[in-house]
Amino acid sequence: MTLRLNEVQHGFKLIEEREIKEISSKAYVFEHEKSGARLIKIDNNDDNKVFSIGFRTPPEDSTGLTHILEHSVLCGSRKFNTKEPFVELLKGSLNTFLNAMTYPDKTIYPVASRNEKDYFNLMDVYMDAVLYPNIYKHPEIFMQEGWHYNIEDPKDELTYNGVVYNEMKGAYSSPESLMYRMVTKTVLPDTPYKEASGGDPDVIPDLTYEKFVNYHKKYYHPSNSYILLYGDGQLDKELKFLDENYLKDFDKIEVKSNIPTQKSFESLKEHSFEYGISEEDTLDDKTYLNLNFVIGKADEGELALAFEILTHMLLKTPAAPLKKALLDNGIGKAVSGEYSGSTKQPVLTIVAKNCNEKDKDRFKDVVYSTLKELVDKGIDKETIEASINRIEFELREGEYDGYPKGLIHYTRIMDSWLYEGDPFVHLEYDKYFESIKTALKTNYFEDLIKKYILDNNHSSFIILRPKKGLNEEKQKALRDKLDSVKKTLSEAEIKTLIDKCKTLKERQNTADTEEALASIPMLSIDDIDRKAEVLPLEERTLGGVKVLYHKLFTNKIAYLNLYFNCKALSSEDVVYVRFLADILGKLDTKNYNYGTLSNKININTGGIAYSPVSYSLNGKEGEYTPYLLINLKTLLSKLENGVDLLGEIIQNTIFDKEDRLLQLIKEMRSRIEGRLIDNGHRLALRKILAYCTEKGKYDEITLGLTYYQFLCKLEEDFDSKKSDIISKLKESSEAIFNKNNLVISYSSEEEDYNVLEKVAPKILSYLGEADIFNDRFDFGEIVTNEGLLTQGNVQYVAKGGNFIKKGFSYHGSLNVLETISGFDYLWNNVRVKGGAYGVFANFRRDGGAYIVSYRDPNIRETIKVYDEMKDYLNNFRSNEREMTKYIIGTVRKLDYPMTTASKAEVATANYFSNITSEDIQRERDEVLQTDDKTIRSFAPLVESVMNEDLICVVGNENKIKENKELFNTLEKVIK
Template identity: 50%
Template sequence: MKLEVNKIYHGFNLLEEYEIKEIQSIARVFIHEKSGARLLHLENADDNKVFSIGFRTPPSDSTGVPHIIEHSVLSGSRKYLTKEPFMDMAKGSLKTFLNAMTFPDKTIYPIASRNEKDFFNLMDVYLDAVFYPKIYDIPEILMQEGWHYELYDKNDDITYKGVVYNEMKGAYSSPERLLYQEITKSLYPDTCYQYSSGGDPDVIPELTYDAFLEFHRNFYHPVNSYIYLYGNGNIEKQLDFINKNYLSNFDKINIDSHVEIQKPFEKMKEVETYYPISKDENDENSTYLSLNFVLGESTDPEIYLMKSIINQLLIESSAAPLKKSLIDAGIGEDILAITSGGIQPSFGIVAKNTSLDKKEQFKEVVFSTLKKLTKEGIDKKLIEACINIAEYDLREASKYPTKGIMYNKTCLDSWLYDSHPTTHIQYEETIRNLRSKIDTNYFEKFIEEHIINNNHSSLVIMKGKKGLGDEKRKILEKKLSDYKNSLTDEEIETLIQKNTKLKEMQLSPDTPEAKATIPKLLISDVEPKAKVIPQEIIKDKEVTILYHDIFTSKIAYVDFLFDISMVDEELIPYVNLLTEIIGKVDTETMSYSQLSNEIYVNTGGIDLATEVYIENGNDKIYYPKLIIKGKTIGDKTISFINLVTELITASKIEDEKRIKELIQRTKSRLEMSIFDMGHLVSSKRTASYFSPGERYKEILKGLDFYWFICDINNNFENNSEEILSNLRKVYDMIFNINNLIISFTGAKDDFHITRENLHFVTSKLNTEKLEPKYYNFVETKLNEGILSSANVQYVSKGYNFNTLGYKYHGNMLVLSTILSADYLHNRIRARGGAYGCGISFERSGNVTALSYRDPNLKETIDVYDSIADYVKNLNLDTDDLTKYIIGTISKLDYATTPHMESQIAVRNYICHISQNDIQNERNEVLSTKLSDIVSLSQLLDDIMKENYCCVLGNENKIKENEYIFNKLVPLKK
């Protein structure tokens, strides 16, 4: 569509129009004349259309008001009168993305959909929410989403409840999150970045209703907004809609939301702080040491890219010299990089699991290594490899399935700071400039200027402290007790009435009139045919090749899936450990540093992973695999194949020192992920009690694997010979041609080149016929309470319906949508204060209900136990059921990258899920009747009565409910 610059379109003046070749788009920059709203449009052929509206929202305290506003505006608005229009749209939309996000200096509300009607519905709901929310009329919204004093009986203790409050209690259970907060406070003490925009749980209860409303009044005006449109939609129709329904109602005003720059320091700042560890945890080497440097301003395209390049170059790459020096010096179990965004990006070097007495040595090693690098020069191949990594990330939009969302975030990294909106998505010239400087001393000078000689820096020391959690809990209990004691009887009664009113609001159904305001789709709006992912099955001697002819922007994705079913049970964890070792140890011809450089100079990366594919309809049959995943550009294909051959035939598994380092790193990274993924940790643990396939998965890469890593790490010196012997045994066994599957995704020409050269790999593989092992995984009701220092719980319960005589049906997916978005949401999230909850029904027969960052435990299990009664008495009208059916289809049609599509096809092939099965499932979803849903109440009753559960959570909370469990297990043994 051709538009003219300096012409008004539906109230929007077109300031610029130009092509962006990097993302095959036409960019248009608009200003809305009446309201002052900014708008960026990226027109392209992508049918996955994106709309987003964002606001600059710098916080002035750590009450989390930007985050609480983000939650709250989506809880009812002028036009949309239900309690939670956001959830109502999530239940019944064909969206491919629907969320809202709070950052340290901005809040954004993005949506995406391929369906035009749905796209306009979602856009309307979000615009009405941000400009006309019900927060001014309904104070209970702040109570639910932010925080409130909870009391229902005058004899009970007062507690804090609130979704954001509990979300941030969960977030603050992560030491790395606490460290990040301390780093930003240390580097930006005079700016908004000193505060927690998400909210510090200790400070959130200081937020008043007046301050909450004032924040919205101050920042949620079009003049402070950044509107973004992406895809193949009709821009004039979109502009007309936004102008006519919203922006034309506003006039420009003055809003001061300017993000301040932190003045440079005269000398490095030093900060010391603490984080809680559990009573049973070893506090030796529980310190974090972090050196942090402000690099410049993010509006500078080279600084913006150099942040990620320096990260790879110094820390994240296997060839990173600074990480190697720190590890060699024995500074910590793991060396991490922590980077921050915002207007002044920073780069931090972190030694994890170390001790305070290493502080001076840590500083000395960092600066002496960097000075040596700047004096002697950095390996040019390492620089090239790190630039390649950055370029692949840009070209793949960081592998994000809805690229338009990623481009929106990237644009705001310049646009928000009054710079050009497309600076960072027009990256080719910057990449070319950086490549042209490889043979100069640019990178050495950058390190010298921005790190070595940079006084705008900090040293943050964070020490683990036993009992700190209990100290804080007692302080909170006293604070709440003192507050209650300060109240008169009348005030206590008023508080009880407020809570009762909130509870009634949460549990009362929306009126038919309110529900009628939510825009609806019809079943006729849904594509009845399931998507077919192209997959050609080629039997080539002993190897199966799966070819996926999918457009990939000239990138070739090649996956090698090796069967690991022949591995003895006691060696299963070693397979997953191998994925952390191969590619990071020397080979017969290269050091691991040289290998890393070769990989990233010639490819976009080669990664190893494990997966367990469970048979369609039978969780007792499963196919465990080790997968080597790589991506490359056509002319580098042969180099890629040679590198894969090197990895699987010539890796040296003898270097005790290096393997010990990699075991420590694996332990560290697992610890960092557990609380972020706590709901999956507990739900998969639950499933492992009754499902053989999930039991294998748990041993391979679940909590059992984490405990295995902790054990071999702690006892490495005594058992190194056995550990290395087992690794070698597994390495020699699994890289075997038998049952090998090779998946290729990309263009035909690239496929032919790859296929012609595959023999360089396959001819070197072990050909010995190895029989699969039988594992006697007996159903065992462990029902563990896993004790940790977390401030919240992750509560899971489930069982397998095949074992109980039921069969999988598509209507179970509709039931999952109803329960997750309605029953569980209302009771566990809205009323209970948990950040998330849900229930899943899998083809394998496994059913698991879960909660995320949940303040409760027994109450949540009670909710699960009452699911059957809710379903048995469920009464939905046709509109409601249609909404849930459409919401279920959106889960089947979720956004995918080209590589994700091929991985789905590979899974279906291995698990024997046919296109007919996929289509039947879709048909069953679309034809679901209320009677089908109600009939599943008996299945749910039978599932919950089996009483298999697992909880990961706070050690005190679990011990208070000890009777629920058969076993209490410390997370950190």
Template identity: 50%
Template sequence: MKFNINDIYHGFKLIEEVELKEIDSIGRIFQHQKTGAKLINIQNDDDNKVFTIGFKTPPENSTGVPHIIEHAVLAGSRKFKTKEPFVDLLKSSLNTFLNAMTFPDRTIYPVASRNHKDFINLIDVYLDGVFYPSIYDSEYTFMQEGWHYVIDEKTGELKYNGVVYNEMKGAYSSPDSLAFDGVVRNLYKDTPYGNDSGGNPDNITDLTYEEFLDFHRKYYHPSNSHMFLYGDGDVLKILEFVNDNYISDFERLDINVEIPMQEKFESMVEKEGIYGISNDESEKDKTYLAMGYSVGSFNNPEELFALGILYDMIIDNPAAPVKKALMDAGIGKSVDGGFESSLKQPLFLILIKGSNPDEKENFKMVLRKSLQDLVNNGIDKDLVKASINKREFALREADFGGYPKGLIYYYKVVQSYMYEGNPFSQLQYDKIMENIKNGVDNRYFENLIQKYLLDNDHCIIYTLKPEKGYTDKKEKEVKEKLSEIKSKLTEEDKNNIISKVNKLREIQGTPDSEEQLNTIPTVSINDVSSTSEVLPLEERNEEDIKVLYHDVHTSKIGYLKFIFDARVIPQELIQYGKLLSEVLGKISTKNYGYSKLINEISIHTGGIRFMLNNYTEHSNKDEYYPKFIVRAKALDNELNKTMELILEILNNTKFEEKNLIIQTIRENKANQEAMIQSSGNIVAARRLLSYLSQKASYDEHIYGIGYYRFLCDLERNFNNKWEEITSNLEKVSKILFNRDNMIMSFAGDKEDYEIFKNNLKQVKNSLNKEENKYYNYKFSNENINEGLTTQANVQYVAKGGNFKEAGFKYGGALLVLQTIAKYDYLWNKVRIKGGAYGVSLDFGMSGNLYISSYRDPNVVDTLKAYDDMGDYLRSFNVSKKDMEKYIIGAIRDLDSPLTSSMKAERAMEFYFNHITQEMIQKEREEVLNTSIEDIKALSDLMDAVMKQNYICVLGNEGKIRENKDIFKTIVSAIE
């Protein structure tokens, strides 16, 4: 229907309507007349609909109250009476996105679904949660999600527990996070950004229940809200629903939540921080040096675009001149940073990892000199063009890695609208990009450097230093504080703490009643398709090359892959195959210096990536198919040039540039360390699986702790090993890139396939052809049950095994069990009662199974929860309706929306894993037909796997050594 400016639609007045031709949409701004609530609508034909409600929630301290409320409001409300409506939706809805996030100055609640009924259900639950949460009924949700005292039954010690408390203990164990936060806190010290909205563990326990409620009363009102609606939904019906069921009940309040601006500094500020390392680690090369600049304005979209491009140009690009200058000066092991435009005052950050405190002055000097050289001499025009083209390609592709487009557009909308700017300014980018390109010859980017990086005194240099035993010292301080608190408690106080914890445990352990469960809206099993989507893949032969063709619409972008069988690499050189994937495209070739090569890639393509991947035979955990894959994407008129560049890299790379190769090794080592510190659940699970499977051992060899230690050895002995390194890279490259060792893949329209096909002759004629020798690898699989120690304040606890070896088969019921376990049993036992931030469970077709926790305060209690899962399943008994919910949740995971390129990727994965469409359909039918008895029957499977007793825990050194009896090996995770 046609909307008219100034007309009122179900209480919402249309303020503005614009065409957003760049994203093929209509944009509208509505304002609710009674409450002043704002609603942005982006309407188009995307069936993956998105709704978000957000509130300005500037923190007044670092107790984490915005973050705790974000958790708490989705734990029961006026209409939805279960303990965890959010979790009920996770396990029973068809959502394509469901979460909530706390930002430094706002809290948002986004949902997405392709099903209209489900979409309305999600909106209903979320709006009832934010406006009418059950947090006012009792303090137990605050205790669970925020913090509470516990008196340890065995030791009598007073302790803290709580989901957010433990989550933030994990966050404060990551030096990457601490470095970024240290810059933000000090650069904007007199604004809300000077506080931690997520919560500092030192301050979270200062928050009272009444302060928690007062914060909700103050900020969670329609007059302080902004809503966002995206996709092909019926706008009028949704406006009617929101008005009639929620915000028409409120009166307008004068809630003037202004985010103040930090006054500009008169000169650079210097600050320091500390993070903990273990006693076994060296403090050398462990310092972080960060330079942060307050730049640009939230209401100048052109500058925001340009500053993002500038960051790519001088720091993020492999040939970035400032990055090169810093690395050549030997200031650190890697250069990172970012351009953060989600703040009212955006941040331009340059971060050095692997440095030392005495390099600070050199860092400032080299950084300033390199920036001044760019201003004086001008930035290389090819580099400028490459960075602009890179941004334009990303805008055109609009592929956000599985996230709903509407959610990404919301992030762009809210960046300016939060502060009363134009919500559509970052979506109307054609004119912006034209202005930027037109300004290149007039020193556009050089002037930005001069204005914001050289002449800008609103900046900070932040030094984050390592300290041995710092985490233990902090933990000791907490224990002493708690001991002092306990010494002042009366017996009545102690009994009150015990009583409250017991009551909390009782609430947590009491299942929701049928009446409460019936308040949660659901879709019907009839809303679920009984047929699996057929993914596009056709085997063809072109120029004697096997081609996997995926006929999908990709808006004139071709996605192509060169796929080489990596079994030609000798076992002792497998890790060099992984290293090869990291250096290709970043060093010179016969016809291109590395800077020219990198620029050519960005100018003519949407990216060329190299990776060593591994596919598993679905029926056998020890049979696998390692592949070295070259992935590229390009507009159809650039496919010829893209293939030319790939062949240049494969045939003519020169492994002679010592500085660039050591830089790559150091950067990858830094990335591995960051993953150990921030994604320990993945690291521990991967390490665990390597104990029991040949395929998983290979994966650990190229992705996990094994590969990290390989990089450490190369860096430590680089000069002595240089000839060996360059020789092995050359050797692997020569044996790998063989035309008889390759198949290809292409995703795109039929017209684009013809362009691709016409270029295959150059591929056939260019690659060498020698006889291939394939190796059968043999790894040692041994149950070494490791404790991997760090100075983190939390643990990542993994346990698993192989159910096929125990005599069980894979079936669709396991996917339903996965939903039940993740969102019922494990959620309640490990997250709600145990205080971990998260827990996951995964069943592989090959029989491998693992459970892993995330930011977990426990070890033994978590392992016991895993062991007891079989007993839980034996007594499993739910209604038919609840069983349908679990099935719907499992199907949702199978049906997560895929972009065209993702469909091609998934189809290729099935092809190499030998998973047929018949198998996929059979699995779906098994999911849809799963019964309560099927789930109960899996109790023996869980028992058998847990008895195999494969364990890996990554986490706090003291906690691991305290439980040393459960480990066969205890080693430091980080060197």
């Protein structure tokens, strides 16, 4: 397609074209003349094509309108008149990404696929959804996804229910989420950013259906849209499709969605807020302290990149001077910071967690005095170089595990495009690095600190303090409010509410017609590659150590993974695998203090990471192998430097610095604590797998709640047990870092294999060679059926068991069962009808199986749904089209695009698990051959798993106590 500036193709006028060498792409900027839609095409050879349409959606209040709308437009549209086309696509598309996201000032709808036919299908469904949603025809969509009064009988109490309502109850159960909600509220108080775009549960029920639909009419117009096309798709075909099917039917209008600019403050503003803890909890070490600074404008590319680097430098590494100063002064147990450029006026946030309110003045004093000292004396140049190198490495590597590149580029484009700035200002970073690197010889960053932090009055200080019983107060106030509302209602009004709930249930219980389902575009089995991808792996040997070599294009980056078998440890010392992983590289060594070591790592590598992993042995129930995995990635030219640094850590780490060790224990405990409530589903499913598999027990100790409890115990007993802790660390390190434990995984092109050959002797020289005696771990009997209590307002409900122990075997079609249950039976009964935000099932090769819900208002009702899944399966019937859809949706998961690094890790995991390419092909064949008879055959398997009655629920303390007979034990999550 030949393109010329100012010419019109399919209604689109080309405004600008530009080469963007940083992402090896050519960019085109268009405007659709009739509708006013803006469109950017990022043209390159990436076959993972991305389409996204976004709208500028400033919230007018905190009712969560924009968030509820994001959910609701995907619940049926003009052309695709099913209850949930979004779910139908999840069932039956080869998409590599499919979602929608609400931001503080925009809502985006991105999809991605490597299959062209699928790509256009996704584009069609999403364009119809946002422009012609069924929200005008079916108020029940608003009730289901937003909120409604829930009542089935005049005698019942009035309650609220709704997917977004429950989602946000879960989100604001976390004090950290609550604090970040207050950041823009306090620094941008005269703009839409003061509102909670996701929705405040206390305010969501104020939203009316009329306001909801009127907002869509106002803002969901092409004139207010920002469209991205990314990848190797045919531009002419893409533009023609959008014009002829959608945009030609709209006339350009003025949509007043501009975001106002907050006037700068004359002085720092102080605010305090509260979050709830239980009556039995202590108030000590529970306060969050937070400083925020507004930093320039969103379209300042160099400033944004400089502050991303500066934030990393000040707050995100062991060498970070501001983080170190706060922790050394005993202010908080963990310190973090973020630079957020996804608002018109970006904000730098500095947070100290697990503080005491009396520390508030010292917190500010330490922040300002440390920054002033850095300005006056200068920042260590090695620290500057380290952060510049790390951020540059990540940008140039361009590996975004879990997200397609096109989506990452779109979000960066929107960070300026949405505010009428140059859309490519955050992609063309080469010139900025050239300028920023002058900091190695000038006061570049010191000047930024002075101008944008020390001399910047446009700032806020937040204290988020704990309050005993606050959640109970709120629950009582809500109960009183709803009781009061019910008392004001006449019998006729109550009947109207009951009738509305009945209508909603009828809609939810009524299956889509075959005609409606047939409207959802889908692929055929012929569009699927019947051959499974074979990941490269070749066994080699260096110095007597096994090497798993992956011949891959790595763009001159070396990916070196070292797997150390951990079976030499005793059962009681297994927890030290994770403990070592968390502290290595953060302690002094013989030749470097931990700050210098961190800088050396960031100067010479793209990072060294440590993590416990384990692999079950295919076909062998109860057998698995645990490893401590070290990931090292670096430019090939610097691999030897990276290996030297790793050798320094393995050989020369000093475990005896007691103050630093305690500081790290407190920091790790605080960080995990901050994630526990939001990740309640992970806690619950890990417990279920621990109840029923040996590998699950090991993983729960190293990755689950047990590890958090271990850290709590270490902190509490540190003074009396510190010598034992240090001894255990030394012993565990010696037992693990042994040549006889090691398997090397290495990715490069063949001509670069010699780089590994050169450094391998060094790697081995850093390791012990003593004989290894491996014992089988025995963790004994463990408590089952736990109710794990939090101050959250929702639950995470898990139930499962081990089907291999019950005489069943693993089959590839279990993958299809996951798709069917997750997007049909469980989705409809736990999410749609029950109001939970999410639910999914998993059936593993080692026999471990579970179902778990996410941000769920229920417990018993959800468990009942799980128990009745066998009945659904016994009666399962599916026509050929529907089964094809389920199979395609399953293959999508099997064929998820992987980064270079993840290809090597998956290939290695398969190797350790003894999963051959033949096994993978057989599994794929079984998926492709699945029919409804196969699915019905799994009913006894699911029944056997549910009959084990292994349950774990993480959630609201009062709700779990109301159902205490379900559990063998009740325990608080947060210590």
